[in-house]
Amino acid sequence: MATVLYHLGRAAFRWRWFVTVLWVAVLGAVGFAAAKAPTAADEGFTMPGIESQKAFDLLEQRFPGTAADGASARIVFIAPSGEKVIATAHKKAVEKLVDEAAAGSQVATAVDPFQAKAVSEDGRTAYATVSFTAKADDLTDASKQHLERAVDQARDAGLTVEVGGDALATQPAAGGSAEAIGIAVAALVLLVTFGSLAAAGLPLIAAIIGVAASMTGIMALSETFGLSENTGTLATMLGLACGIDYALFVVSRYREERAKGHAPREAVGLAVGTAGSAVVFAGLTVVIALAGLSVVGIPMLTKMGLAAAGAVLVSVLICLTLVPAILGFWPNAVLSRGARRNSRRHRRKQLKTENGGSRWAKVVVRLPLPVLLLGVVGLGAVATPVLDLQLGMPGDEAKPTSTTERRAYDALADGFGPGFNGPLTIVVDAKGADDAKSAVAAVAKDIGATDGVVSVSPARFNKAGDTAVFAATPATSPTDEKTKDLVRTIRGERSGIERDAGVSYEVTGKTALDIDVAQKVQDSLVPYLAVVVGLAVVLLLLVFRSLLVPLKAAFGFLLSVLAALGAVVAVFQQGHGASLLGVESTGPIMSMMPIFLVGIVFGLAMDYEVFLVSRMREAYVHGEAPEQAVVSGFRHSARVVVAAALIMTAVFSGFIGAGESMIKMIGFGLAIAVLFDAFVVRMAIVPAILALLGHKAWYLPKWLARLLPDIDVEGERLSRKVPAPTAATAESAQTAESAQTAESAQTAEPGPAAGEPSEAEPAAAR
Template identity: 35%
Template sequence: MFTSVARWTVRNRWPVVGTWVVALVGCIILAGMFGGDSITNFADDDRTESGRALSTLNAAVGGSAADEAQVVVVTDPSVPGGVRNPVVREQVDALRERITAIDPDTRMVDLYSPTLSPDIAISPDGTVGYTTLTVPAESDSERSALVAEIKATTEQFNAPDTRVNFAGDWFAEEAPAGLGEAVGLGLAMVILLIAFGTLVAAGLPLLTALFGVGVGASVLMLLQNVVDTPNFAVSLTVMLGIGVGIDYALLILTRFRAQLAEGVDVPEAVVAAMDTAGRSVAFAGATVTIAIAGLLTQGGVIGPTMTLAGCAGVLAVMVAALTLLPALLAIIGTRVNKLAIPGLRTRPGTDGALAQRWSRTVQRYPWGGVLVALAILIVLSIPVLDLRLGFGDAGNRSAEDTTRIAYDDLARGFGDGANGPLFLVTEVPSGGGGVAQLEALAGRLDTTNGVAAVSPPIPLGTVDGAQVAMLTVTPTTGPQEPATIDLVHHIRDSVVPQSGLSVELTGVAVGGNDFAELTLSRLPLMIAVVLICSFLLLAMAFRSLVIATKAIVMNLLSLGAAFGVIVAVFQWGWGMELVGVGKVGPTEAWVPIVLFAVAFGLAMDYEVFLVSRIRERFLATGDPTTSVTEGLAKTARVITAAAAIMVCVFASFIFFDDRGLKAMGLGLATAVFIDATIVRMLLVPATMEILGRYNWYWPRWLDRVPSLDSAHRSETADEVTSPEPTVSTSR
């Protein structure tokens, strides 16, 4: 099939390129005109208690907690009267009028209202005050526009020795759009120039990836009309697509240039490259897609949206590598080596002498290589034992961010717990008894260890004819502290059952913990699905139970090391300044599931690239030792270049403001680096040398299982037959 498709593409190269140009331009235009908007509001997941409580609260008040932020006013201790100073009050009132005038639905509660309200407060020393700001919007972009206007009008606030900041995720500072993508693309181009030595060859993988990413991201934006997606979904699609797309094109282009160097004419060189490297790309793309699809087991909103974001980029760039790239190669032909960079000119098709020497060294001392590799991976994985899931907040942001300043001011004025109050929501039974029960519950909470303050019962409204009320509990500890989660469990397990009411808890700390627990409860199913599917694909592709098992074990080891690095940086604070993290905190609850799926799929790419070449040489020679040496030599350069590109692209995630994306980028970069170095260059050749012909063990009773034929085709020799243990040599 690959041969037929490749020949058809070569014959119709201009129509294929034209089709891609039309598809890219058309998708971008459609996305610009009809693309949906992101809606980042996934807190009300009815599968959790906090989600159900938040839904009830929102229904009762007729709005959404996601629309609310806080305006925090802070005065210097030298200001007489603090926040109540007449000049300060005049400026705050003027700010409220300007903000209210921006949009009829935007509302800022009067900080100086005499009515007791949980929406406003002034600290006991009078230097810190906050009021609630409601910014309703239908989409992220609409709210971002309102937030920008609010920030602009705040610049007119000029009370002496007084500052105004905002508490709320929407007011967080954002890096310039496209900065991360630009850095990733720039570094990728530098590596491609080093790898190929010519502008033409270096530009082709980048061009192919951009075409695929452009189509994939546009399709995702169109799908946002029917599927709610977070605001970072498109960024994830773009960055993942760029990294994977360049790698896929790099592999095919390398094989094409090697064919040209051997004297093969252009059409046949394209066909040969697609029939070998193209097969690996197709199989690698399928494994990555299947691994990402494992996120569907998470259910809810996060599973489908992250699956769409990941698969949109991977599938689009894979199709581009299998159709657009061969058409471009057929058009460019031998000019692929033109515009050489002085000092960087490479000789395509040459074996890697350094890689051969390295492989022989590892194979000479295989047990030493295994022990060294395992020692490194185990040490890097140790921090995983301290993995704590949750969600970061403004306290983790840069000290210059307005939301971080507001966070610290609220903690100083009202205590650490003011940044993460707990909300106890209940339907009050008709009659006076329900109110009395709620007041009794407030009394018990007020004497509970770890509680700083409890509000009186606050009526919210009605839901389906039932009166809904709420208690606000302020912990003594911050929302990310383990003690706060302990308090949540104590209230749920011991205090609430005594009230006789059906009470549900919600809030920042509660929602993060509930989501983390839900994620962990579904994680084993996702891991099982991904591992089983990956094992079956690899076993059918390489006709080897050993290769499939070994690949899964090694991938898990590299993933453990990646998770360990994330914990060390984001939870322990090692080098956190380098990635722009302001303070340690829990690992974002969604990161482990997405990282596992994506990184596991990407690790399969390198497994396919390396082992398929080793199998190709084994089929040609029947020698398990030389096949490893030659296979590593043939792939070392391309795997190194591909890994370097992916590391740079994923590391550029640190330029994003979202803490989860930073952790995701660091984890992916670490996983790829470890997989392409310690695993592929040390652990794989060492273990394959130890196992010898057992690497290709395939019981005869499994011969009826169909082969996916993903490995590179042998070009120089017939298949060989192996003695017991039974070794598959079918292709």
Template identity: 35%
Template sequence: MTILSPGRPLDSLTSSPRVGPLGRLARVTFRRRGRTVLAWLAALVIAVLLSMTMGGDFKADYSAPGSDSKEAQTLLEDRFPSQAGDTVDVVVRADGGVQDQQQAIEDLLADLGSVAHVEAVSDPFQDPAGISQDGTTALAHVRLDVENPVDMPREDSEQMLEIADDASSDGFQVGLGGQTIVQAEQGEIGSEGLGLAAAAIILLIMFGSLVAAGLPIVMAVAGLAVSSTLTTVVISFVDAPDWSTSLATMMGIGIGIDYALLMVTRFREWRAAGLDTEAATVATLDTAGRSVMVAGTTVVISMLGLFAMGLSFMRGAAVVTILGVLIVMLASVTLFPALLGYLGKHVDRLRLPVGRGHTVVVAEGGHVEPSAAWLGWSRVVERHRIVAAVVGVAILLALALPFLDVRFGFPDAGNNREETSSRQAYDTLADGFGAGMNGPLLLVAEVPDGTSAGALDQISAAVAETSGVAAVAPPTLNPEGDTAVVTVVPTTGPQDAETVDLVNTLRDDVLPRATDGTGVTVHVGGVTATSIDSSDNIAKRLPLLIGGVVLLSMLLLVASFRSIAVAVKAAVMNLLSVAAAYGVVALVLQGGWAGQLIGIDTPTPLPAFVPVLMFAVLFGLSMDYEVFLVARMREVWLRTRNNEQAILGGLAGTGRVITAAAAIMVAVFAAFVPSPDVVLKVIGVGMAAAIFIDATVVRLLLVPAVMHLLGRANWWMPASLGRVLPELHVEGHPEDHLPARAV
């Protein structure tokens, strides 16, 4: 065993290494690095031009296709456009009574009416339901000419908030509610910048060199610049929610840096083994590059699973994220080797007094030996394999337990920060009019010709007599007289289980009886009903997502590693990892000590689409670390045919990379946590927790322990299946690139 310095030539190298497609591509881009960099700059310019000429706007429909609430929404948009536009609730509380402040309230409403995109403002003094019974609270509605809150310019919403703030004083409180106001209050927090800064620090600690740490950052930023610019073009063809760009950005930064981190580490090893810069670049892409392609493909497969949900906003989020992943993969195999052409010789230059370089030990034949510390950990897991497996499973199950008590639903203004206008409006409205005023139901009735005048009154009376109904507004007909809207105020809030029961009772019992023989068809809609239908719809489709993603990923792993056990083990471990992350999310949503750490101080429901999205993303990312780890194990297995040595060498050889990659991904997703948007905050917590759990408990403890228990069965596959599946050689042919002997 000998120690070599980076770049030191060996006296004898293999004469003609087998080089795969990625290696050949790396050689081309390395030699034509100038053209490659210019091509990426040209791609960015083209993306910018396309964005300027074809860019679209974010929009999302969270309703469930074919549901009762969707039918109600469609009817409103087609026949009752005056009821379909977005609204802002104006809630005024006057300690001395609103009647004494009538002039001040009318002046306030006049000022709000002068804001752009305001179509009409209701008068609470002319509305029987506009003033609370105790006379201290008034409610007015500002109707906008935009149907989707994202279409409302932020500056106009902020102007409305300024008007409300200026009008407020001691004893006279004004709050504005509605999704338009919530979006204006959320603002921007620069999560991407926080994630990049954290990643840079971790890379510096790991490599101790500005050049080595800078390569992953440059590659990730280049891919992000192109993908984020093209996103505006993509959303002109598909509907995507505004948060999808944040998710895609974080994914692009995280996996881009992780993939480059793996390749920089392998490049330095090849240089230490004696290869020159070009040969080391080719060898890196021919080995680690294959792992990157398989890992990226598993992420794409996982995101494709979102199409099985049948929801337009899920498809849009998947397309935007997949675009980012594919461009990062392209940058990994083209731009990265080109950058090595410029910086490869200087990869260890500009060292900083942080972190510490580690001496690379090369064994006979040129194989890089893993560090002593990670080799020691590998042997600890080997000696205590049963204990490690039991402890690992116990930790994951304990973390998953809180998910059994999770409440599904959509967070509303009642879960916002107390200092926000939307939260104040929510609380004031609940105190003055009852909790149900924050989530009224909209009954949308199709009224055929010849319907008796009393039919709608009969329906309203039946609804009013239903348990759980606080008030029913008189029916409002559209100008054509073929559609009516009835507003129903429940006695309970939009997140209460009693409200769900009321919606089901109206649909299954009250409305069918009340409309029998009238010819009238009534649909229950509104935000609350839409939330209920969406949660039910997603719950029904979730098995399709899980089954499809798991099966496709297992097939890819079987083809990659020629092993049934590796694929099954990876699927089970990843499911346990995701379940543990769900448990962490459920714990913080309870609003206790864990929730208060991240700014959630009230019990908050979990939107049903969040665990679906988390599953798709986390299953793909978990497979990334599985591929990194098992590819190195298989490399040793093919060289030695010794299972114990393969597991020890694989874990010790990738432990440092997986730990650093996970730390980067945790930091990137943790940048979501400061967001005032509860959904983004929850996604950040769940993703960060899952990556941490997966990279520590699963990859560095549970996976090697189970593989030690399975023994040589880890590498078994039926001969008949082996003949059918393609041979991917995900580990490459490292022996062909290694020196013939070390000196």
């Protein structure tokens, strides 16, 4: 592997114009295809294999159009304190709004609350439902403005008017600011790490080009594969973070090889052969984790995972080809000022055998057991809130109180009871029943008598008269555990009720759907972990040729992801420190959060594992003792891994400032997971375990060693093929670099040291 990538890096360096033009052509072609591609139709959220989805499918079949209704707006009217909404003046204002709303161009129906008896018992609150013929994304600005003007007129009449539903829902702010913040912090970290504007800018340029290629590709294929706008969110996040990190490792290794005295083209080949090998396998672990999301069985999640996996693959390809090509144009620009001048201070610095990373590693190697216990106990304590984990899908109740949807939700809960915002929809299949109406009435009566149900609406039949729908309103809120118990009770009593009534029924609605989704995700978590961790352990077994190192990596990952999930529960469910993040209300953790956290963090954790441990393995293979190999690995890679982790954290933390609670949750969870994994697991627990294991850490049975292919990630064979430069060779290479720098100042064409090897270049570089 290292030898193949070594030749690839040298070829990209030599044929830099061809590689660059090829990437520009690919980006232009994909961009043109994206511009011409039609927008994918919104297929909505589907979840095969759950009862709620089966009920929706039955509704679509028996009530054509009902399950896929257009947008709706629930307009809530609240009379001033001491007054009632049924007062003459207020009633006229409400009726005027309903009449005005009904005249909208895309409005299907507008229901008068006084005719529908949608008035609270105290007479202070009422609501009107406005249904549209088009979905929320397809509503015209004119339709929205028409309804907004009608609402403003009712407010002018003295009523408090709030609007729920999706027709006028407040859209979350675009993610551009989050990405901009992440890029700005990443640039600062890179500048501090490298001390060179060019070295800091190259990873950013590579990542931006990768994200541009990935996103335009997703847009071009959106109609073919049904990819929505949300599909690209994860691809953007991971493409940006991984693209920066992968280029960062190659550029860092290139600078290291140049410091040893290798000529530019040789240094590029060695960097791509060694760090590039780690990039390939780190990228594969991320792809495995993302592609493994298909195990969950949620189409939307599968598409997001595959799209993000594609973005990561693009980042890997750019790192292996375009980055070496760019280095070919400006081989000295990414070096520090001291390296370019070959100053005495720089040479003294290169002779140093210690830095912050090696000093920290020596502390851990001296005290491995205390460090290991402290890290494991600390992460275990942070993970404790996971035992109280409640999954759900936050709705309007999780939005800030500054939004009208949240205020409408609270007003309806106050006026009609907490369960009013989450009614259960009961779909009765009466096909084949002798008396469908009597059978449906019997089902409604039995469900209405269930503890926890406060009311049951009249049943509505389809045209054929063989299917009915009615709503059962719980006594508790949609996110209350008692509501989940109620759904289980109604479903648990089904066999007896169906036997007596002679019909079948299913429970659906948003509340039941959220409960089913949470259960499906929870049931899928263990198989997903088994598939992803199992494949990654096999991959790491190939990379490190060790039995214990992959198992140790999986153990560390589980610690970091459980600790991150525990922190999410502590903040967003239990409310500890929620106000510091601007979280106004707590509740269940988003159902998809554990899967997202496991999939994304696993891939990123394996990145750090591969980058850090591969340098330790490289030192061990080259003859160093186990403890010294740990120190050497940290000396070469700790600073870069820390920089990569800080960049990842910056990218993810940018999303904490979003207005949507779910986006905050994802950003916080990923950022804290990266911090835990990079600074506690990889920087403390991993070296402590390796120090305790000693030679056993790198043990592989002979029979297994014969079966496994030797992919040589560390570049052991490459180091034999390309000898280290001598002092004379290094001085000769430096002379060639100076000549090229002088020539570059006179012409835009790169000098001989940037392309074909010069006469001063070592023979191994030719």
